[in-house]
Amino acid sequence: MNATLSFWAESLPSLISGMVVSLEVTAAALAIGVPLGLVAALLVQSTVRPLRWVTLAVVEIGRGAPALILLQLAYYGLPYSGLQLSSMGSAIAALSWTTCAYTSEIIRAGLQAVPRGQSEAAMTLGLSRLDALRFVIVPQGMRVAAPALLGFAILMLQASSLCFAIALPELLSKAQLIGTMTFRYMEILLLAALLYAAICIPATLLVAAIERRLGKHAA
Amino acid sequence: MTPENALLIAGGIWWTIIVTLGAFGLGAALGVPICAMHVSRSRALHVVAVVLIVILRSVPPIVWIFILYFGIGSGWLSIGPVPAAIVALGVITAANMAEIYRGALKSIHPGQWDASHALGLSTWSEFRDVMAPQIFRVTLPSATTYLIGLLKDSAIASTIGVMEITYLAGFLASKQFGASLQIFAFAGALYILISLPLAAVARIADARLRMKVAQ
Numbered sequence: 001m002n003a004t005l006s007f008w009a010e011s012l013p014s015l016i017s018g019m020v021v022s023l024e025v026t027a028a029a030l031a032i033g034v035p036l037g038l039v040a041a042l043l044v045q046s047t048v049r050p051l052r053w054v055t056l057a058v059v060e061i062g063r064g065a066p067a068l069i070l071l072q073l074a075y076y077g078l079p080y081s082g083l084q085l086s087s088m089g090s091a092i093a094a095l096s097w098t099t100c101a102y103t104s105e106i107i108r109a110g111l112q113a114v115p116r117g118q119s120e121a122a123m124t125l126g127l128s129r130l131d132a133l134r135f136v137i138v139p140q141g142m143r144v145a146a147p148a149l150l151g152f153a154i155l156m157l158q159a160s161s162l163c164f165a166i167a168l169p170e171l172l173s174k175a176q177l178i179g180t181m182t183f184r185y186m187e188i189l190l191l192a193a194l195l196y197a198a199i200c201i202p203a204t205l206l207v208a209a210i211e212r213r214l215g216k217h218a219a
Numbered sequence: 220m221t222p223e224n225a226l227l228i229a230g231g232i233w234w235t236i237i238v239t240l241g242a243f244g245l246g247a248a249l250g251v252p253i254c255a256m257h258v259s260r261s262r263a264l265h266v267v268a269v270v271l272i273v274i275l276r277s278v279p280p281i282v283w284i285f286i287l288y289f290g291i292g293s294g295w296l297s298i299g300p301v302p303a304a305i306v307a308l309g310v311i312t313a314a315n316m317a318e319i320y321r322g323a324l325k326s327i328h329p330g331q332w333d334a335s336h337a338l339g340l341s342t343w344s345e346f347r348d349v350m351a352p353q354i355f356r357v358t359l360p361s362a363t364t365y366l367i368g369l370l371k372d373s374a375i376a377s378t379i380g381v382m383e384i385t386y387l388a389g390f391l392a393s394k395q396f397g398a399s400l401q402i403f404a405f406a407g408a409l410y411i412l413i414s415l416p417l418a419a420v421a422r423i424a425d426a427r428l429r430m431k432v433a434q
Contacts, residue, residue: 065408066385072399172285189286196277197274
């Protein structure tokens with residue numbers, strides 16, 4: 001037990017630095033992916049057919065293909081089409097795509113939950129279509145979507161562990177590296193699991209609390 | 220994409236399906252006792268179930284797979300890559316299925332319990348003839364959504380050497396660098412192709428079950 005604790009204390013700084021990378025990738029993927037998801041949610045309802053189809057394809061591929069495949073596609077595949085990305089760059093590109101695809105569905109559901117009367121009222125007030133979206137529909141829709149988006153953010157942090165496969169030095173890669181050097185896999189992997197849980201459990205409880213609060217106001 | 224490459228990658232479909240269905244079967248079965256513990260009157264059992272569910276869901280699937288395969292596999296008990304992947308994904312599925320079952324239980328009108336008591340049904344008959352069919356119907360859509368998600372999660376098994384779609388795609392890409400874009404695109408398309416009939420069957424089954432209730 002003591003041996004484990006001192007091993008953990010020794011490895012903790014390395015794992016923490018990996019965790020910072022995990023959080024960075026997650027934050028970047030969300031910062032790029034969620035706004036794109038909003039755009040995709042709006043474009044999927046567009047009346048221009050080609051635009052709708054292209055958006056639908058982007059969303060369905062992003063949701064339908066495993067994130068692990070998208071990561072490898074970006075890292076190993078893109079260089080041969082002339083776009084060389086670092087492992088960080090490919091990780092952000094692939095996870096942003098996944099984020100965009102999933103959040104567009106969450107946001108679309110949020111937008112659809114806004115009562116029809118709201119857009120009719122905006123029209124009656126003479127707001128342009130864009131202003132109606134910007135000031136009336138999107139703010140309300142995003143409010144409805146907020147808990148699900150936060151829940152998705154937690155899943156994305158977990159998905160960032162897949163970047164292990166493209167040699168990004170994130171939390172799991174660091175743990176695995178220490179494991180191969182010391183052959184103390186069980187201990188180091190358990191510590192990595194604890195670190196993931198240390199972020200994800202409080203975050204999950206927080207999201208549940210926010211959901212309850214928003215639900216109270218909605219009712 | 221040469222036909223040989225396509226065939227080789229498609230050969231991984233079997234392991235992808237075995238891992239997915241194996242984990243789903245394990246999870247669907249283990250989810251029942253976890254759900255039962257969660258709704259149990261015993262405070263201790265309830266707490267154990269909640270803690271179990273939270274822990275299983277708060278650690279990424281790939282970490283669970285590594286713990287089983289490298290962690291337990293290196294010291295305690297030798298475990299092959301396929302069982303490791305099935306068990307790891309299976310216990311995570313169990314936690315999620317328990318929550319899905321619990322949602323279904325909640326959706327059953329309390330009057331149904333009262334009515335089956337009033338009819339003097341035995342506990343077993345009450346469960347089998349009254350509750351189970353309703354739970355099944357309510358569970359079906361979310362369970363299918365989860366199954367499709369699990370299909371994609373099964374790609375993680377490639378990291379410990381299960382020769383499924385993603386593993387074979389990575390293997391080919393490492394031999395034919397120039398073709399890696401097409402290889403991974405093809406592998407991604409395979410997952411989408413497998414999930415399409417799953418989603419269709421679920422939609423049809425759901426519609427039929429609804430019709431039955433509507434009559």
